[in-house]
Amino acid sequence: MPLQFDPLGFSSWLRHWVSSFLRQGCCFKIHSGFEVRVWSDPWLPHADCFIPKPRCLNTRMLEDTRVNDFFLPGTRVWDEMKVHQTFAEGDADCIMGLYISNDYGPDRLLWTLDPKGTFSTRSAYHLVGASEASSPLLVPPNFRKHICNLHLQDRLKLLIWKVAWDILPCRSNLNRTLDLGVSNASCVFCELEEESLVHLFFYCPQAVLSWRESPWGLQTNRIVDWSIREWVAALLDPTASLSLPADQAELLIRYGAILMDVIWCSRNQVVHNGKRDDVGTVIRRIHRLYVKHSKAWIVAAPVEIIAWQPPRGSGWKINFDVAIRPDCSFSCCGLQKF
Numbered sequence: 001m002p003l004q005f006d007p008l009g010f011s012s013w014l015r016h017w018v019s020s021f022l023r024q025g026c027c028f029k030i031h032s033g034f035e036v037r038v039w040s041d042p043w044l045p046h047a048d049c050f051i052p053k054p055r056c057l058n059t060r061m062l063e064d065t066r067v068n069d070f071f072l073p074g075t076r077v078w079d080e081m082k083v084h085q086t087f088a089e090g091d092a093d094c095i096m097g098l099y100i101s102n103d104y105g106p107d108r109l110l111w112t113l114d115p116k117g118t119f120s121t122r123s124a125y126h127l128v129g130a131s132e133a134s135s136p137l138l139v140p141p142n143f144r145k146h147i148c149n150l151h152l153q154d155r156l157k158l159l160i161w162k163v164a165w166d167i168l169p170c171r172s173n174l175n176r177t178l179d180l181g182v183s184n185a186s187c188v189f190c191e192l193e194e195e196s197l198v199h200l201f202f203y204c205p206q207a208v209l210s211w212r213e214s215p216w217g218l219q220t221n222r223i224v225d226w227s228i229r230e231w232v233a234a235l236l237d238p239t240a241s242l243s244l245p246a247d248q249a250e251l252l253i254r255y256g257a258i259l260m261d262v263i264w265c266s267r268n269q270v271v272h273n274g275k276r277d278d279v280g281t282v283i284r285r286i287h288r289l290y291v292k293h294s295k296a297w298i299v300a301a302p303v304e305i306i307a308w309q310p311p312r313g314s315g316w317k318i319n320f321d322v323a324i325r326p327d328c329s330f331s332c333c334g335l336q337k338f
Ligand SMILES: [Zn+2]
Pocket: 187, 188, 189, 190, 191, 192, 193, 199, 200, 203, 204, 205
């Protein structure tokens, strides 16, 4: 039984991401050993990715080799000699110590981050945090919190997150992660480079012009070989990397988020509808949205609320009100002693 996750209703792109993510925490508990493939399914705790390594490089790693092939015939006892001849030393020792359940049921896939083996959103959330902490990112350690606190629409925050993790489905990502074999992976705008996110948003001629026309006049093409994560980190903290004042950070990431959003939408228009905007239109759209979003986030000065206060001492308070209609009018007054 190949290890598969197929959440209903997920797009192929999201399904692939979820599958890759879940593989980090899933491991089979061996019962019959008949359903688990030795060299591709996760089944050995403590091994990298829960998959054992062969003893020698020339070991025959047949795709269809199952775990029960290493039991003594007719039993569920490990064939010690065969195990040691096949697997790397440390893995062979782990296998020999692996408890095989007396239950003859099917092999069970367990979620290793839960003592009961049951998947929970909470444990998956911790796995995301651990992955982020151990990832050699050049982004601040509090990256997620930093993005959450930005004065941006949630949709734009999510976009920055996806860009930083390089998971927007541009052509190079589709080829790299889904192995779709997209024959033409060149940029839809310039057709000069491979369509990666860092090219689309920072090095494509259209992106270079858009950044040059920004309030900071950034010349992104002068900074070569930065990865997409380095660029996002620089936008979030431009003081050290781009020598911009700290008070410009919020504005810069806002401009960057809108730029990436506009360029990504423009790219999708070309790919899916065959509609191509000229560079000037794209830049004007970025500027218009940047001004619009900036106005929306201006913090209004607190308005002083002036309320009636009774004068000191005793007196009379008189309130008037009038309503005027097309064919009549009303008036009234109230008198109160205080
Ligand atoms: Zn390009």
